[in-house]
Amino acid sequence: MFTELNSILNSTPDSFTKGEFILVSDRQSDASFLIHHFLSFYLRAQCKVCFLGLGQSFSHYCAISQRLGVSLAQAKEKGQLIFLEGLKESLSILIPQEGHTENQAMDFLRDPTVGLRSLYKFVQSSLNSSSSGEDGTEEWGPSVLLVDDISVLLSLGVSARAVLDFSHYCKATVCSQLQGNMVMLVRCDGEDEGDDGDDEGSELLLRGLTHQCSLTLHVQGLPTGYCRDIHGQVEVCWRRRQGDGQHTQKKLFQYKVNDKGASFFARGTSSAVL
Amino acid sequence: MAAPVDGVGKPSAERSPFNSTSFQKKTRSKLISIPGTRPSVQNGQLLVSTGVTSLDYLLGGGLAVGTVLLIEEDRYDSYSRMILKYFLAEGVVCRHELFVAAAQDNPDDILQELPAPILDDVAIHKPVDQPRLSCEPQDSLDAMKIAWRYQNLPKVQSALASTSRFGHYYDVSKTMEPEIRQAAKCHHFYLPEHPTQSSTTHSPMIESYSALLKSLQEVIHREGFDIAASMPKSRNILRVGLQSLGSALWGDDLSCHDNPRHSHALTTFLYGLRALLRSSLAVAVVTVPSHLIQDRALMGSITRLCDNAIALESFKGSERETNPLYKDYHGLLHVHQVPHLNCLASQLPDHKDLAFKLKRKQFTIERLHLPPDLSETVSRVSRGELAGATMVASACGSGTSGTKHLDF
Numbered sequence: 113m114f115t116e117l118n119s120i121l122n123s124t125p126d127s128f129t130k131g132e133f134i135l136v137s138d139r140q141s142d143a144s145f146l147i148h149h150f151l152s153f154y155l156r157a158q159c160k161v162c163f164l165g166l167g168q169s170f171s172h173y174c175a176i177s178q179r180l181g182v183s184l185a186q187a188k189e190k191g192q193l194i195f196l197e198g199l200k201e202s203l204s205i206l207i208p209q210e211g212h213t214e215n216q217a218m219d220f221l222r223d224p225t226v227g228l229r230s231l232y233k234f235v236q237s238s239l240n241s242s243s244s245g246e247d248g249t250e251e252w253g254p255s256v257l258l259v260d261d262i263s264v265l266l267s268l269g270v271s272a273r274a275v276l277d278f279s280h281y282c283k284a285t286v287c288s289q290l291q292g293n294m295v296m297l298v299r300c301d302g303e304d305e306g307d308d309g310d311d312e313g314s315e316l317l318l319r320g321l322t323h324q325c326s327l328t329l330h331v332q333g334l335p336t337g338y339c340r341d342i343h344g345q346v347e348v349c350w351r352r353r354q355g356d357g358q359h360t361q362k363k364l365f366q367y368k369v370n371d372k373g374a375s376f377f378a379r380g381t382s383s384a385v386l
Numbered sequence: 387m388a389a390p391v392d393g394v395g396k397p398s399a400e401r402s403p404f405n406s407t408s409f410q411k412k413t414r415s416k417l418i419s420i421p422g423t424r425p426s427v428q429n430g431q432l433l434v435s436t437g438v439t440s441l442d443y444l445l446g447g448g449l450a451v452g453t454v455l456l457i458e459e460d461r462y463d464s465y466s467r468m469i470l471k472y473f474l475a476e477g478v479v480c481r482h483e484l485f486v487a488a489a490q491d492n493p494d495d496i497l498q499e500l501p502a503p504i505l506d507d508v509a510i511h512k513p514v515d516q517p518r519l520s521c522e523p524q525d526s527l528d529a530m531k532i533a534w535r536y537q538n539l540p541k542v543q544s545a546l547a548s549t550s551r552f553g554h555y556y557d558v559s560k561t562m563e564p565e566i567r568q569a570a571k572c573h574h575f576y577l578p579e580h581p582t583q584s585s586t587t588h589s590p591m592i593e594s595y596s597a598l599l600k601s602l603q604e605v606i607h608r609e610g611f612d613i614a615a616s617m618p619k620s621r622n623i624l625r626v627g628l629q630s631l632g633s634a635l636w637g638d639d640l641s642c643h644d645n646p647r648h649s650h651a652l653t654t655f656l657y658g659l660r661a662l663l664r665s666s667l668a669v670a671v672v673t674v675p676s677h678l679i680q681d682r683a684l685m686g687s688i689t690r691l692c693d694n695a696i697a698l699e700s701f702k703g704s705e706r707e708t709n710p711l712y713k714d715y716h717g718l719l720h721v722h723q724v725p726h727l728n729c730l731a732s733q734l735p736d737h738k739d740l741a742f743k744l745k746r747k748q749f750t751i752e753r754l755h756l757p758p759d760l761s762e763t764v765s766r767v768s769r770g771e772l773a774g775a776t777m778v779a780s781a782c783g784s785g786t787s788g789t790k791h792l793d794f
Contacts, residue, residue, distance in 0.1 A: 145730050171728075176730060179729075179730070199660060199661035200661065202657060202658065203603075203658065206599060206658040206661070207600050207603050207658070222589055223588035224588075224590055224650070263690075267653040267654075267691060268650060268657060269653075269654065301682070301683050314683060369730050369731045
């Protein structure tokens with residue numbers, strides 16, 4: 113949990129807006145540090161978290177969350193965290209073996225044209241099991257879905273449209289029905305957003321998800337080039353929908369990631385520069 | 387993260403096997419040492435050397451065990467093949483096991499061309515070379531007269547020293563001796579030897595990649611490179627070298643067509659490779675002919691699915707070969723990705739303008755230095771000529787030749 117980011121987003125583990133769809137995107141950068149922030153944030157807020165870790169192994173997230181002060185193994189044991197380890201589950205499908213029971217969630221690897229229905233069912237079942245009224249166990253806060261990262265699904269052959277359908281279904285379930293939050297990481301590659309002929313996959317996905325979400329954090333490299341002390345810039349964009357009509361508010365920060373967290377500062381005020 | 391420095395020695399009954407991957411936090415327990423590896427100074431990951439010491443430095447000390455290094459080949463595949471051979475030769479010298487897969491060359495041929503290590507302190511495994519026992523006091527010629535207290539101590543063995551050294555140097559003009567090479571265990575995957583059965587699944591991965599992944603998993607299970615496996619013998623590292631993945635010889639039309647039919651075969655394979663490596667004590671180097679792949683977005687997702695990614699751009703055949711600025715170097719090297727596993731921050735290299743040079747005894751990667759333009763006559767004449775030419779063109783009736791720099 114990065115305290116500076118909490119103050120930028122005006123949220124603390126005790127009070128944060130519910131029903132939000134937060135989109136973390138990056139372009140030729142790596143925004144996964146923000147996912148670690150949100151993971152530790154929601155675990156500290158005592159929410160029930162469903163994490164689809166498609167890119168890295170469980171111990172990677174464990175080690176980083178340890179440094180941020182949250183124990184993932186403990187949360188998993190208590191039932192607060194439901195972790196889908198994409199890498200491990202995929203092996204049994206990519207290399208078919210007899211007599212090996214596999215998790216249905218990664219079924220799209222068998223045939224990507226089918227879509228992500230089984231993955232959505234996994235999300236639904238894991239988040240709905242809490243509200244089925246298990247007394248005796250602890251009461252968790254609102255449900256949260258975290259996806260890291262959704263562009264891996266594009267690389268595995270799933271079409272952008274299927275991914276947009278999946279995110280729409282998840283948003284309907286998590287944000288509207290369960291009044292929880294959803295955070296997704298999407299990664300883009302191109303230098304400019306102009307050519308939509310080539311890269312119809314990830315640009316289409318980014319645009320579609322940006323339309324669905326209520327808060328975006330877009331991470332990019334510095335426009336002036338590579339710098340060791342400032343790792344890039346984050347553009348935070350709110351798309352408020354309640355009450356006084358829809359108005360967007362944008363803020364731009366520069367950031368630097370270090371071992372224990374990330375520091376955010378206004379443009380040009382990095383400690384390396386001043 | 388790289389393989390656990392701690393958890394390898396523990397019996398697997400203590401942990402549930404499904405939680406063990408190669409990435410575990412280092413705890414304070416007995417350190418197990420696998421020859422040819424060392425823990426990283428930044429975050430305790432287990433590192434192996436790529437065989438090229440300057441590349442090790444660029445990647446943050448070495449290749450973390452459990453990760454994939456992607457090398458985007460240069461146009462004639464000369465230097466990327468060289469780095470692959472360095473990687474395999476380092477494995478032979480450190481007594482790791484090798485797994486070589488290729489579709490074009492027979493892996494045996496690749497292994498015969500490995501460069502010879504520079505042998506100051508590499509202990510060649512010769513069975514006849516037994517350390518002499520100290521119970522030979524009758525040998526009066528060897529009896530020490532002054533340091534007689536040291537007479538009965540055993541002779542020093544140099545074998546231990548070589549295994550603790552990280553990164554060796556190789557002489558590319560000689561090939562590795564067969565006896566050194568045969569001491570290392572190698573597994574081959576030569577694609578023409580594996581007949582492809584037509585698969586009935588709609589999986590995006592093509593048959594050659596599926597066969598390769600399956601064969602690699604079999605080797606890992608059989609030889610005990612799984613993290614979760616509890617093998618009583620000492621652990622070792624498996625070095626996997628995959629040559630020219632994505633080329634047409636693997637049955638992949640990624641490099642032939644603008645809109646390939648199997649556009650996601652290689653990316654699905656790399657995902658499966660990452661899944662395999664994260665749960666075993668193995669490290670992979672994959673070379674991809676990226677100059678043949680037209681789709682830049684696909685190349686981007688291939689890069690993101692590998693942990694380390696470098697690209698080589700050689701000057702051979704281009705006009706830069708004769709450019710005096712680049713005369714000291716053989717090509718440029720671009721670092722596209724450096725992983726940050728088990729930690730938030732990554733160690734990006736300081737400079738982005740790197741060039742490499744293959745010398746006989748070393749493959750050096752250094753920052754591209756433009757030499758200072760010290761020769762006064764050369765530069766001034768060239769500038770003077772240019773100025774003189776324009777002067778002659780513009781001024782009418784000026785009879786000077788214009789070669790003099792100072793012209794009143």
